[in-house]
Amino acid sequence: MTYAGLPDLRPLRGGLLVALLSSLACGRTADTGAIRLAASACTGPSCPALQVQLLSPAQDRLLRSDDLLAITIAISGAGPLHEVALVVNGRASPLLRKDTWFTCRGDGIYDLAVRARSGTVWFESEHRRVTCDGTPPAVTWDPPPTEGPLPDVSDLVATFSEPLNVAWIRPSILFAGGGVPATATFSADGTRLTVHLPATLKQLGYANVFLGGIAADLAGNLLAPHEFSWHEPADLVSLTAPPLVHPPYVSGVVPLTLAVNGPPPDAVRLEIFGPAGSALEIPLTGIARYDWDTEAAPEGLYRFYAQAWRGGRVSGSSPTLSLYVRRTAARAAIRGNPAVTGHLDQLSVRSWIQLTFTAPIRLDSFGPDKLRVTANGAPAAFTIMNQGDAYVNLQLSAKPAVPGTLAVELLPGVLDQGYLPVQPVSATFSLPDWLPGHGMQPREGGWLEPGWLFANWPSEDSTQAAWLEHAPGAADAVHLGSFLSAWQRTFNVDFTRPARHPTGAVDYSAMPMVAWAEQDAAGVWILRVKGSDGGWPLPSPNRAASGSAIDPVLGRDASGYDQTPVAAWIEDDGTRRALFASRWSGAAWIPLGDDLSAGAPGELALAVGSRRTPFLAWTEAGADGIAHVYARRWAADAWAPPEGPLDLDLTAPASAPAAAIDAAGRPAVAWLEASAHRVLLRRWDGSGWIAAAPLLDAEAPSLAFDGAGRPVVAYVERSTGLVRLARLEGGAWAGLGSALGPALAGTRPALAVDPAGVPHVLWSDDAGALRQAMRNE
Numbered sequence: 001m002t003y004a005g006l007p008d009l010r011p012l013r014g015g016l017l018v019a020l021l022s023s024l025a026c027g028r029t030a031d032t033g034a035i036r037l038a039a040s041a042c043t044g045p046s047c048p049a050l051q052v053q054l055l056s057p058a059q060d061r062l063l064r065s066d067d068l069l070a071i072t073i074a075i076s077g078a079g080p081l082h083e084v085a086l087v088v089n090g091r092a093s094p095l096l097r098k099d100t101w102f103t104c105r106g107d108g109i110y111d112l113a114v115r116a117r118s119g120t121v122w123f124e125s126e127h128r129r130v131t132c133d134g135t136p137p138a139v140t141w142d143p144p145p146t147e148g149p150l151p152d153v154s155d156l157v158a159t160f161s162e163p164l165n166v167a168w169i170r171p172s173i174l175f176a177g178g179g180v181p182a183t184a185t186f187s188a189d190g191t192r193l194t195v196h197l198p199a200t201l202k203q204l205g206y207a208n209v210f211l212g213g214i215a216a217d218l219a220g221n222l223l224a225p226h227e228f229s230w231h232e233p234a235d236l237v238s239l240t241a242p243p244l245v246h247p248p249y250v251s252g253v254v255p256l257t258l259a260v261n262g263p264p265p266d267a268v269r270l271e272i273f274g275p276a277g278s279a280l281e282i283p284l285t286g287i288a289r290y291d292w293d294t295e296a297a298p299e300g301l302y303r304f305y306a307q308a309w310r311g312g313r314v315s316g317s318s319p320t321l322s323l324y325v326r327r328t329a330a331r332a333a334i335r336g337n338p339a340v341t342g343h344l345d346q347l348s349v350r351s352w353i354q355l356t357f358t359a360p361i362r363l364d365s366f367g368p369d370k371l372r373v374t375a376n377g378a379p380a381a382f383t384i385m386n387q388g389d390a391y392v393n394l395q396l397s398a399k400p401a402v403p404g405t406l407a408v409e410l411l412p413g414v415l416d417q418g419y420l421p422v423q424p425v426s427a428t429f430s431l432p433d434w435l436p437g438h439g440m441q442p443r444e445g446g447w448l449e450p451g452w453l454f455a456n457w458p459s460e461d462s463t464q465a466a467w468l469e470h471a472p473g474a475a476d477a478v479h480l481g482s483f484l485s486a487w488q489r490t491f492n493v494d495f496t497r498p499a500r501h502p503t504g505a506v507d508y509s510a511m512p513m514v515a516w517a518e519q520d521a522a523g524v525w526i527l528r529v530k531g532s533d534g535g536w537p538l539p540s541p542n543r544a545a546s547g548s549a550i551d552p553v554l555g556r557d558a559s560g561y562d563q564t565p566v567a568a569w570i571e572d573d574g575t576r577r578a579l580f581a582s583r584w585s586g587a588a589w590i591p592l593g594d595d596l597s598a599g600a601p602g603e604l605a606l607a608v609g610s611r612r613t614p615f616l617a618w619t620e621a622g623a624d625g626i627a628h629v630y631a632r633r634w635a636a637d638a639w640a641p642p643e644g645p646l647d648l649d650l651t652a653p654a655s656a657p658a659a660a661i662d663a664a665g666r667p668a669v670a671w672l673e674a675s676a677h678r679v680l681l682r683r684w685d686g687s688g689w690i691a692a693a694p695l696l697d698a699e700a701p702s703l704a705f706d707g708a709g710r711p712v713v714a715y716v717e718r719s720t721g722l723v724r725l726a727r728l729e730g731g732a733w734a735g736l737g738s739a740l741g742p743a744l745a746g747t748r749p750a751l752a753v754d755p756a757g758v759p760h761v762l763w764s765d766d767a768g769a770l771r772q773a774m775r776n777e
Helices: none
Strands: 019-021 050-056 061-064 068-077 083-088 091-094 101-103 108-118 121-124 128-133 139-142 155-160 169-175 183-186 192-196 206-213 227-231 237-240 253-260 267-273 279-283 289-293 300-310 313-317 321-325 332-335 353-357 371-375 382-387 391-396 404-410 425-431 434-436 447-455 463-470 477-482 487-490 499-506 512-519 525-531 548-555 566-572 577-584 589-591 600-609 613-621 627-635 654-661 667-673 678-684 689-691 698-705 711-717 722-729 732-735 750-753 759-764 770-775
Touching: 050 108, 050 121, 068 108, 155 206, 169 183, 169 192, 237 300, 253 267, 253 300, 332 404, 332 425, 353 404, 371 391, 447 512, 447 759, 447 770, 463 499, 463 512, 463 759, 463 770, 477 499, 477 512, 512 548, 525 566, 548 600, 566 600, 566 613, 577 600, 577 613, 600 667, 613 654, 613 667, 627 654, 627 667, 667 698, 667 711, 678 698, 678 711, 698 750, 711 750, 711 759, 722 759
Parallel strands: 019 068, 061 128, 447 499, 447 750, 499 548, 525 548, 600 654, 654 698
Antiparallel strands: 050 068, 068 101, 083 091, 083 108, 108 121, 108 128, 139 155, 155 192, 169 206, 183 192, 206 227, 237 253, 253 289, 267 279, 267 300, 300 313, 300 321, 332 353, 353 391, 371 404, 382 391, 404 425, 434 770, 447 463, 463 477, 477 487, 499 512, 512 525, 548 566, 566 577, 577 589, 600 613, 613 627, 654 667, 667 678, 678 689, 698 711, 711 722, 722 732, 750 759, 759 770
């Protein structure tokens, strides 16, 4: 590039200039980073002279516009140093430090010098010229690169707008044919490149020049572009088969049609690549069609492409055509969603049913009329939720009665993409009233005790549970896990110390927390609380250092209003038993009052409703020594007074309280009246506690509300030892399906209701294994 004049340089600011002074004479100290000016009283022209040198740059320089240039100066002499400045194009800027840089302020030529003042006299260094170049070089070719008719020349000449640094450039030339290589020669001044081809461009038909290495001017500005090509237009070659649905499945004889634009080429070659990787080359000179007979071809994928040849070179290629030889019709299969139950022959009334094909089908041959669905022997309406060319997902439009059966049949008339008929297929599923879920086996000689259950079907990890493992030779351990994805974590803080009473709660995003009591080395039962990651526990909320936590319970507001957990427990310090509750603030446990009981609490239940409203129910021995049921509601940010006893028969002891809150924020409590072998329930209606009819022949209750706001109780039938469920409907208890199975004596089933209002149960069977089931509704 050339420069007609110098730009008007804007004032130089701090940070753009750095100077390094090698020494300062006349009483100045050694280098410390800053320029120290003399305080000498010497003024006027009588001051001794200074010698100023510009050591670096030592000569004129060429810079790219974004480069930095180090400045190094030396000042010597007997005179005192009163001022130092860097002069750029006649404009001075003070130098305050010894180290600094110069940077370009745009393309142009800059004159640099350093001045130093002693008294009133300025002394100046030699000058350096710095040329700043930020403009990349341009190139002009003769003949210019083209995709068209090629000229009959053998030299390609490039002229550059400014000299290039030819030592950095590595040209490479490609051309059609072969034989004698091409050569490339730069002019002495680096402004011209001549490429000598072994034949004319017209004869070669193709040439490509690539300036590899670093194609740049003397300042380092890169040439763009740096690859250039000359070639005639490629032949457009097409290869087609009869209209087919993608992906194309074929059989028999397949006519392949070839076409080439423009004048006929010298030859056309068809290449076929088969499933075993073999290749077949077929010359098709003068032929526009090839009939491919697939009779002897092995089944599998075949890829075709055609090449046009002119003058001994490839002048064009077709896109690849893929065909799949198939003589065996696609097969169909029907299945339910085994992830729900773990049993392929059992179906949930809410689950999808999937029809799959071993190969893609013609979508125009399939529709709802190709399926027949019957539930309990009667036609059942269904909806196709989604489908592709190899699958169909459908779901029942209405829930059939359970227990029962469901039959699904694929009817004739469906074709695969090779136009071969898919054989009809059918499947029959049972519709049990309870869907067995995934369970958990104990270690040999041990047993598992359910503590807490959460259900979020049909999402992933749809059920999560906390349970206590009793194993011979080991301390009782608390676990949290998901039976569907088979993950679990052990939560004990000290694996050598026993634990008991696991319980849990989830937030609105279904992330669980677990609470339990764990005995420390001093024999005190400490209330522990951990998140689902099983990391470090929260601090213990125990009120007294010597007080053991009994029957801990945990709750969270699952509505999303407040995610802080609430813990409640009975604490026994050896002199008295007290009922406490605390809320986690995110940093500490905040007590929700002092002792909430009226005497000596025995067993405890907790529920937390929307807007973080806790509800407590517990048993407490009265003056008569009989345990009764009491409750406390949270109202207006404080506890209401204790309410109770709530027993229907004050002469019968109460035990095993269970608590729940419905969607409207109304609590309920259920408990066992052991002497009469019945479960009792009371609901708060806004003004008082309403008693429900007793549930007979029942013990070990758990309580929840279904999606319609009806109380549901899971219990153990005393006369048989079987786990059952009942729902309060119109003032009376109605059994929910058949019995689930035997329960281990002394254990209590855990109950949860998923967002769709469907009950799930977790219990310990008579062999000590955990079993899980969900109501099929």
